[in-house]
Amino acid sequence: MYGATYYPDLPHFNIRGMAMRPIRLIWLISLMVLIASLIIPLSAQGFSTIENDLEYRLDYPVEVKTSTCFTINFWMKAHKTLANLTVPLAIFYHEDSNVITLYSDIIVSSNMLGAGLTLSKSISLCLPAVRPVEPYLRTKIEFYYNGSKGLSHEFYMSVVRTETYAELEAQVSTLRSKVSDLESKISALEKELDQKSQELSKLKDDYSQLLANYLSLKESYQNLKDDYQRLQEDYLKLQKSYESLSDKHQLTLIDLERMRALYDSLTRQFNKLEEQYSSLLRDYESTLSELRTYKSMYEDLKTRHEDLRTRHDALIAEAAQLRQKLADLEEDYSSLNRIYEATLGESSLTKNILFAQTAAVAAGLGIYAVLSRRLAKKPRSPEAAEEGNGEKKIQKILSGRRVTIPSNAAARLGIKEGDLVEINYGNGSIIIRPVEKKEDPA
Numbered sequence: 001m002y003g004a005t006y007y008p009d010l011p012h013f014n015i016r017g018m019a020m021r022p023i024r025l026i027w028l029i030s031l032m033v034l035i036a037s038l039i040i041p042l043s044a045q046g047f048s049t050i051e052n053d054l055e056y057r058l059d060y061p062v063e064v065k066t067s068t069c070f071t072i073n074f075w076m077k078a079h080k081t082l083a084n085l086t087v088p089l090a091i092f093y094h095e096d097s098n099v100i101t102l103y104s105d106i107i108v109s110s111n112m113l114g115a116g117l118t119l120s121k122s123i124s125l126c127l128p129a130v131r132p133v134e135p136y137l138r139t140k141i142e143f144y145y146n147g148s149k150g151l152s153h154e155f156y157m158s159v160v161r162t163e164t165y166a167e168l169e170a171q172v173s174t175l176r177s178k179v180s181d182l183e184s185k186i187s188a189l190e191k192e193l194d195q196k197s198q199e200l201s202k203l204k205d206d207y208s209q210l211l212a213n214y215l216s217l218k219e220s221y222q223n224l225k226d227d228y229q230r231l232q233e234d235y236l237k238l239q240k241s242y243e244s245l246s247d248k249h250q251l252t253l254i255d256l257e258r259m260r261a262l263y264d265s266l267t268r269q270f271n272k273l274e275e276q277y278s279s280l281l282r283d284y285e286s287t288l289s290e291l292r293t294y295k296s297m298y299e300d301l302k303t304r305h306e307d308l309r310t311r312h313d314a315l316i317a318e319a320a321q322l323r324q325k326l327a328d329l330e331e332d333y334s335s336l337n338r339i340y341e342a343t344l345g346e347s348s349l350t351k352n353i354l355f356a357q358t359a360a361v362a363a364g365l366g367i368y369a370v371l372s373r374r375l376a377k378k379p380r381s382p383e384a385a386e387e388g389n390g391e392k393k394i395q396k397i398l399s400g401r402r403v404t405i406p407s408n409a410a411a412r413l414g415i416k417e418g419d420l421v422e423i424n425y426g427n428g429s430i431i432i433r434p435v436e437k438k439e440d441p442a
Contacts, residue, residue, distance in 0.1 A: 082145040
């Protein structure tokens with residue numbers, strides 16, 4: 001945020017690849033630091049900043065001799081309205097390890113500063129006669145507005161010197177000649193560095209080839225590692241399958257022993273069942289004769305059942321017809337009920353609408369009658385008839401010298417589109433009166 005600064009041209013060095021030339025870089029940095037310490041403090045002319053609320057500038061000499069006086073100029077401009085504006089300014093003189101306050105005061109105090117307004121002030125200061133080691137001036141400025149602290153800046157302002165700028169330029173010229181000598185030495189070092197750079201480039205090519213071979217071997221190793229991992233996973237799966245089959249084999253042998261014991265038991269049961277079968281066969285023949293008797297009885301019962309079923313189907317059909325008639329009657333009843341409810345709703349709504357309309361008409365007639373009686377009783381003086389009721393309105397003359405009568409005046413006088421009016425003028429005024437309509441004798 002400093003003002004415009006001028007930097008003198010530095011000596012031109014033909015430097016290539018500073019990262020590869022550490023010796024030359026060290027000499028260059030040392031030279032730049034020395035020149036910057038001598039030249040840069042002489043180049044700035046002030047301090048300025050631009051914020052959203054305001055901008056300000058301090059103009060001051062950047063080089064001051066001991067035992068002399070100098071002037072500081074302050075200027076500010078408000079971008080927005082600032083309330084309760086207070087600007088304290090402090091200037092400190094540094095000598096050795098001591099700090100002397102040369103100036104500390106409120107340079108601006110305003111209850112209200114409008115947007116776009118500017119303020120300025122000049123301050124004169126004098127330096128003491130002592131000559132400390134490398135003295136300088138430091139400035140602190142603050143802005144308080146709108147009930148809070150808005151801006152605060154503290155910065156290095158001026159350097160206090162005992163030597164003139166011309167003497168410093170002579171020293172810089174001497175340094176430039178020394179730098180020229182250093183350039184010739186650095187040029188020799190550059191040639192040696194170029195040779196080393198070529199060797200390094202060859203080493204880089206060899207390294208790139210070795211790196212490519214390494215990456216190829218790494219890829220092959222990774223592929224072999226993946227194949228080994230897959231084979232190991234397949235082996236583990238086969239081992240699990242073998243263990244599972246072995247367990248199933250053991251269970252199968254146990255089941256076989258159980259089946260053998262069960263077979264022996266079933267053989268003994270079969271012999272017993274064969275004996276029971278012979279006994280049941282004899283019982284079957286006896287039961288068969290009884291079955292024939294029951295079959296004849298079943299045929300008789302079947303005939304009776306068919307007759308009863310025929311009667312049952314006829315009764316079901318008749319019941320279905322009765323249900324259909326009942327459903328039709330219920331639907332007719334629902335339809336009639338909806339019509340009845342709609343009729344009741346429309347009747348109530350019609351009554352309410354008629355009642356509201358009647359009330360509105362009655363209220364309008366009442367208001368009209370009251371207003372008519374009031375207007376009829378109010379006397380009008382001749383002056384009022386000539387000058388109006390005191391309500392005036394400015395209208396613009398349109399093309400063809402036409403003028404529009406205000407709507408409230410036309411409504412009060414009962415003037416409608418197509419009515420005739422009387423125009424009278426004189427004494428610097430125009431009077432417009434509505435023409436009374438004559439009643440038809442017929």
